[in-house]
Amino acid sequence: MFKVMVKRNIGIVLFLLLGFQSFGQNYTLEQCKELALENNLSLKDSKLKIDAADKVKKSAYTNYFPKVSASASLFKSSKGLLDIETPEMNLPVYNGNPENLANPTQFAYIPPFSIETLDYINTATLTAIQPIYAGGRIKKGNQLATLNQDVQQLQHDLNASEITVKTEEYYWNLVALNQKMITIENYQTLLQNLHKEINDFFEAGLTKKSDVLKVKLELNKIEGSKLELNNGIDILKMAFAQHLGLEDYENLSVKDSIVKINAPDVYYKNPEEAVKIRKEAFLLEKAVDAEVLQKRLTNGELLPELGVGVGGLYLDITDNDNFYGVVFASLTIPISDWWSGSYKKQEHNLKIEIAKNNQKEQSQLMQIQISKEYKALTESYKQIEIAKTSLIQSTEYLQELENSYDAGLTSLSDLLEAKAINQEANDALIDAKAKYKINIAKYKNVIGNY
Numbered sequence: 142m143f144k145v146m147v148k149r150n151i152g153i154v155l156f157l158l159l160g161f162q163s164f165g166q167n168y169t170l171e172q173c174k175e176l177a178l179e180n181n182l183s184l185k186d187s188k189l190k191i192d193a194a195d196k197v198k199k200s201a202y203t204n205y206f207p208k209v210s211a212s213a214s215l216f217k218s219s220k221g222l223l224d225i226e227t228p229e230m231n232l233p234v235y236n237g238n239p240e241n242l243a244n245p246t247q248f249a250y251i252p253p254f255s256i257e258t259l260d261y262i263n264t265a266t267l268t269a270i271q272p273i274y275a276g277g278r279i280k281k282g283n284q285l286a287t288l289n290q291d292v293q294q295l296q297h298d299l300n301a302s303e304i305t306v307k308t309e310e311y312y313w314n315l316v317a318l319n320q321k322m323i324t325i326e327n328y329q330t331l332l333q334n335l336h337k338e339i340n341d342f343f344e345a346g347l348t349k350k351s352d353v354l355k356v357k358l359e360l361n362k363i364e365g366s367k368l369e370l371n372n373g374i375d376i377l378k379m380a381f382a383q384h385l386g387l388e389d390y391e392n393l394s395v396k397d398s399i400v401k402i403n404a405p406d407v408y409y410k411n412p413e414e415a416v417k418i419r420k421e422a423f424l425l426e427k428a429v430d431a432e433v434l435q436k437r438l439t440n441g442e443l444l445p446e447l448g449v450g451v452g453g454l455y456l457d458i459t460d461n462d463n464f465y466g467v468v469f470a471s472l473t474i475p476i477s478d479w480w481s482g483s484y485k486k487q488e489h490n491l492k493i494e495i496a497k498n499n500q501k502e503q504s505q506l507m508q509i510q511i512s513k514e515y516k517a518l519t520e521s522y523k524q525i526e527i528a529k530t531s532l533i534q535s536t537e538y539l540q541e542l543e544n545s546y547d548a549g550l551t552s553l554s555d556l557l558e559a560k561a562i563n564q565e566a567n568d569a570l571i572d573a574k575a576k577y578k579i580n581i582a583k584y585k586n587v588i589g590n591y
Contacts, residue, residue: 169396170312173385177308178301180386187297194290201286204279207271207450216262229253261458268452270471275448276441285434292427299420302591304384309582311381315395317575318374324567325370328560329363332356339553352553359557399574405519408581410588412511416504418589425500432496436489443482446473507587514584521577528570535559535566 168176178184234247272279336356342348375390382390416422447470454465475482539559545551585591 167392167394167396170309173312173381173395174305174308176385176387177304181304181384182386184297184300184304187293187300191290191293191297194286194293198283198286198290201283204272204282207269209267209269211265211267213265214263227251227253263455263457265455266452268450270448270450273447273449274444275446276444278438278441281434281437281441285431285438288427288431288434292424292431295420295424295427299424302420302586305591306582306586307384310579311377311384312395312397313399313575313578315374315377315381316397316399317571318370318377319395320398320571321568322367322370322374324564324571325363325367328564328567329360329367331560332360332363336360355553355557359561399571399578402522402525402574402577405515405522408518408584408588409515410511410590412508415511415588416507419507419587420589421507422504425496425503429493429496429500432489432493436486436493439482439485439489443475443479445475447471511584511587514580514587518577518580518584521573521580524573525570525577528566528573532563532566532570535563539563 230251232249232251234249336353339348339352339356343350343353378390378393382388382393385393387393449470450468452467452469454467456463456465539556539562542551542556542559546553546556582591
């Protein structure tokens with residue numbers, strides 16, 4: 142039999158796979174995170190919501206200042222509103238003698254006349270009202286506006302954390318596929334060398350044609366696998382480029398390799414403590430605060446409202462211009478609202494209780510989520526150890542079969558099967574490392590580190 146010189150190549154492949162070296166990529170993980178946070182459309186929307194909340198807050202602050210209003214009205218009638226006509230008449234004249242009251246002897250002549258006026262009225266008013274007391278509604282409204290701004294910021298930060306985790310998922314999956322391409326190409330090179338040597342021996346009459354065909358079939362499988370892998374890489378690049386806000390996905394490549402693997406305990410955090418710094422926990426707290434403020438606003442609507450104001454009135458009637466200055470105060474007591482308001486307050490009390498119960502329940506669920514993600518992290522770490530062991534064992538098995546094949550003690554089919562097992566072990570280690578990196582990102586997110 143003939144000797145297949147592949148031991149040195151196997152050692153090189155094993156070194157590459159255990160180290161996962163890669164060359165010629167452009168983007169590091171941190172660069173990808175920066176691109177995603179800068180270009181992601183959903184994150185841009187959340188920034189706009191923060192700006193909108195800031196405008197709402199500034200608008201609410203203006204309620205502390207006087208409310209100034211102006212109005213004007215012009216009125217023109219087709220005829221005067223005041224139309225008076227009197228006929229001619231003789232009015233008795235009283236001369237001071239009581240006896241003449243019943244039978245007057247002197248009269249005053251009044252000629253007929255008519256009056257038509259008020260055919261137009263022009264007015265203009267300017268008032269300024271300063272609220273003195275409004276049941277605390279202005280203050281609570283401003284507090285609600287501030288709370289809304291805080292909520293929008295927390296939503297933005299939460300969205301940014303989710304985008305960061307998604308970026309790591311894309312990134313490490315692309316790294317894994319690139320590493321698989323390296324391993325499959327190295328495996329293909331080994332098979333091509335093996336095919337050349339077996340073909341040479343076949344032409345020399347030292348082996349059967351079936352052996353040549355077996356290697357060819359294995360090479361065909363490799364070509365099919367490479368095609369599927371290339372398609373998978375292209376699809377992943379498309380999605381990753383869209384996530385990063387890049388137009389050209391074909392030139393997108395990653396720079397890292399999955400080399401350094403830390404044990405899970407490096408990242409561990411007590412679930413009860415971790416929940417306290419979760420953005421979701423702050424949002425739940427804000428939800429309770431919002432219900433409390435809504436209740437106080439309702440209470441304020443049931444209290445008297447006091448305001449003072451000044452104003453001016455310009456009046457133009459029948460060619461007479463007049464300006465009047467006024468000072469006034471107003472007191473409003475919502476007496477009829479007290480009955481319905483009592484039910485509104487009870488409603489808010491129930492909503493506050495619901496918000497607190499939800500806060501407690503979600504906090505418990507988040508602790509469970511943190512524990513679950515840590516278990517997934519430790520499990521994926523153990524999978525790496527298992528995959529490493531499998532790779533070492535499959536490599537030893539392959540080397541033993543090569544020695545047996547060189548000595549003519551085993552068949553080519555067994556050798557090719559051993560190579561396939563070794564290739565599967567390589568891919569399993571790549572997948573395990575990529576999954577572990579992704580699980581690290583997920584765990585960091587649930588403990589509030591993103």
